[in-house]
Amino acid sequence: MKLYKALAITAAGSLFMGAAQAETYKIGITQNNVGVDSYQTTYEQAFIEAAEANPDVEVVVMDAGGDVARQIQQMEDLIQQNVDAIIIWPTNGQAVIPAVRKAAQEDIPVIVTNSNIAEEGFDFVASFSGPDNITQGRRSAEIMCDKFTEMGIEDEAxxxxxxxQPGYTTAIERAQGFEDRLPEVCPDVTxxxxxPGDWNREKSQTVMEAFLVKYDDIDGVYAGDDNMGVGALNAAKAAGRDGIIFVGATNFAxxxxxxxxxxxxxxxxxxxxDDAEAALQTAIDVLNGEDVPFLNYFDTPKIxxxxxxxxxxPVF
Known part of the structure; x- marks a missing residue:
């Protein structure tokens, strides 16, 4: 557990001895798996920097290391610490619902970040802050279809x-968006x-190696993020398979x-x-009683x- 506290008195505020200080919010975060990829590492750094820049925020930063049981225990710990709000990046959108419900029952608002929990848990969440993963999947399908159309293979690709990672909401939603949209724009693509590549470049390379052995003709690869997509690309390059169109999501460096x-x-x-700063600001806005949308998306354009x-x- 890491504790970061940002408490500062402005020069103007110091002139008023009797002025009341603004309330300091104690906000806890339990993350998915900081070490698994550079996106999550950068997210944590940005979250801490945003908290340190805010004199009215104290944050307790935890990482579940991809372990659902560990994340549930971290939720319990944050509840026991009586934090003002909890931000959770779920390791599993279904399994964390009881812990999220318990926090809500203790009148601790829960903000879900980056990857939403399963719909059954929505009643216990104050707001979701992050990307619209279904839209991302749909946009990736459009990118791939447009390229196939340009190449003249949209009827046979x-x-x-x-x-x-299986069971992880982001993975489910990006696949859903892609699979729903592709038949709409390129109905003859198979x-x-x-x-699964589990968000891991090396595993995705192994998965792609197996695909290349099994299928003589692969025109395109869609990967749930660029880390996995580049793993697949590396496998194709090693096998001397040229001409494959690679499309991902979450543009890594x-x-x-x-x-x-x-x-x-x-x-x-x-x-x-943007993801980290939006999550922290959403938590602050909820605590301030502001009107916050339940699905608080930030834009993710095609590239x-x-x-x-x-x-x-990208810096990650």
Whole structure:
């Protein structure tokens, strides 16, 4: 557990001896798995920096390390510490619902960040702050279809999909958005198989190696994030399989670099800094009694080789 406290008195405030200090909110966060990829590492750094910059916020920062049981225990710990609000990046959208419900019953507002919990738990959540993952999946399908149409293979293309961790809401929603949208825009494209890559580049490379052995003809790969997409790209390069269109989501630096080399076609631009700052601000807004939408999305636009110059290289 890491405790960060930001308490400061402004020069103007120090002139008024009797002025009441603003209330300091104690906000706890339990994250999914900081060490699994650079997005989550950057998110944590940005969250801490945002808290340190706010004199009215004290944060307790925890990481579940991808362990559902550990995250549930961290929720219990934060409830016992009587924090003012809890931010949770769920390890599993279904399994954490009882812990989220308990926090709500203790009148501690819960803000879900980045990846939502299952719908059954919505009654116990003050707000969700993060990307619209279904829209991301839909936009990735559009990117892939547009490229196939440009190539003239939209009536015959065959693709495979590599998803994130099973049971993880982001993985489920991005796959859902992609699978729902692709038949709408490119009805003759065939999705041959889907396998999980668990957000891991090395595992995704292994998954893609198996796809390459099994299928002689693969025109495209959709990966739930660029970390996995680049793993798949590495497998294809090692096997000498050229001409495959790679599309991801959450544009990592490695994805951006591969796009710049002309090896990776497109992705969805998403900032972990925006993600972290939005989560903290949502919690503060809820505690201040402001009107906060239940689904508090930030925008995640399409990025391809054609428009990548409009975007800065990701820092993660």
């Amino acid at each position: 065959q693709i495979v999909q590599i998803t994130g 999705l041959m198989e889907t396998q 490695v994805g951006y670099e591969a796009m710049d080399r002309g090896e990776y076609w497109g992705s969805i631009y998403q900032s972990p800094v 391809t080789q054609d428009n990548m110059d409009e975007f800065s290289k």
